Amino acid sequence: MQGLEPILRIPDWRMTTAELLYHLPDHPHVLQSYVWQKIDHAPDFPELSRFLEFWRREIEGPLHSVRVACTALTRPAELRYTNGVFTLH
Numbered sequence: 001m002q003g004l005e006p007i008l009r010i011p012d013w014r015m016t017t018a019e020l021l022y023h024l025p026d027h028p029h030v031l032q033s034y035v036w037q038k039i040d041h042a043p044d045f046p047e048l049s050r051f052l053e054f055w056r057r058e059i060e061g062p063l064h065s066v067r068v069a070c071t072a073l074t075r076p077a078e079l080r081y082t083n084g085v086f087t088l089h
């Protein structure tokens with residue numbers, strides 16, 4: 001955890017997760033999912049922007065959509081209880 005300590009003290013740095021949906025090059029009507037995760041600076045997200053530029057430049061699968069979620073690195077833990085588990089086939 002020593003490597004993260006300097007980042008933890010900098011405001012607006014967050015664990016960022018992005019789900020990219022992209023078209024397969026050989027089957028353009030099929031979508032594939034890719035999950036990217038890194039510590040990034042909110043709200044500009046320069047690391048994510050660099051990755052998306054790399055994707056557009058180097059990867060053959062054109063992007064369909066990108067869904068981004070981020071959370072603060074320093075915050076109280078959350079614990080939620082559920083009354084049941086739902087399974088979807």
